[in-house]
Amino acid sequence: MTVLCVFLGLLVGGLVNQLGSDLPARRSLTPPHCPYCGRVRPWWQWLSLPAHLVGRSGCPSCGAPISLRHPLVEIGLAVAYGYLWIVFEPSVKLAFYLLYSAIFALILITDIERRLILNVVMYPAIVIALIANFVTRELVWWSPPLGGAIGFAFFLGAALVGNALFGSGALGEGDVSLAAFVGIITGFPLVIEALILTIVIGAAASFILLVTGVRGLHDHVPYGPFLVAGAVITLLWGYPIAEWFLYR
Numbered sequence: 001m002t003v004l005c006v007f008l009g010l011l012v013g014g015l016v017n018q019l020g021s022d023l024p025a026r027r028s029l030t031p032p033h034c035p036y037c038g039r040v041r042p043w044w045q046w047l048s049l050p051a052h053l054v055g056r057s058g059c060p061s062c063g064a065p066i067s068l069r070h071p072l073v074e075i076g077l078a079v080a081y082g083y084l085w086i087v088f089e090p091s092v093k094l095a096f097y098l099l100y101s102a103i104f105a106l107i108l109i110t111d112i113e114r115r116l117i118l119n120v121v122m123y124p125a126i127v128i129a130l131i132a133n134f135v136t137r138e139l140v141w142w143s144p145p146l147g148g149a150i151g152f153a154f155f156l157g158a159a160l161v162g163n164a165l166f167g168s169g170a171l172g173e174g175d176v177s178l179a180a181f182v183g184i185i186t187g188f189p190l191v192i193e194a195l196i197l198t199i200v201i202g203a204a205a206s207f208i209l210l211v212t213g214v215r216g217l218h219d220h221v222p223y224g225p226f227l228v229a230g231a232v233i234t235l236l237w238g239y240p241i242a243e244w245f246l247y248r
């Protein structure tokens with residue numbers, strides 16, 4: 001069954017790849033096609049990983065390769081799906097976590113490639129996250145909305161201050177709605193841990209990017225990946241980390 005879940009992750013990865021290309025271009029879902037010549041890919045290239053593995057990832061029409069993002073997303077979601085299946089076993093919670101993984105992957109694609117976190121992704125994600133706790137009953141009923149409000153307020157404040165200090169665009173509307181989503185799925189009080197991890201990871205990653213010269217002082221670094229990292233770590237290991245920190 002784990003193998004089936006890994007395969008499901010691979011398929012969802014293919015779908016997320018296509019949404020990551022189509023949604024920022026304001027298209028509805030299209031069949032996978034070459035971004036250079038526009039030709040629809042043959043069926044055996046719809047998942048890029050097998051095509052890459054047999055060395056046939058070039059477009060049959062113009063020869064342009066499928067970008068490396070495609071197999072990376074497919075592998076990433078396949079590994080995530082396998083891991084989540086083993087850790088959470090078949091449950092309603094697992095179903096929501098598989099869905100959140102796909103949402104996070106889509107956010108990473110659009111934020112890293114185009115500095116966009118789309119409302120068309122975040123609004124449905126927030127509605128799903130608000131409904132989720134009524135189904136799973138993991139947290140007391142007020143915990144997810146309070147967590148969402150804290151994530152929203154904190155990042156709205158950070159965006160207002162950041163834009164006043166560094167000019168507009170340091171943090172965007174998308175970051176604020178992503179922070180609300182993260183707050184809803186982690187809930188109160190874990191949202192605090194998710195926000196702290198986001199800031200720590202963001203600072204460490206920005207420092208490394210600056211020192212290695214990958215980014216300059218005035219370059220924009222997308223903040224979505226740090227929020228996603230903070231959320232994932234908190235959802236998987238939030239309580240052990242909090243215990244270690246508070247009671248060691």
Ligand SMILES: [Zn+2]
Nearest residue numbers: 034037059062
């Ligand atoms: Zn082509």
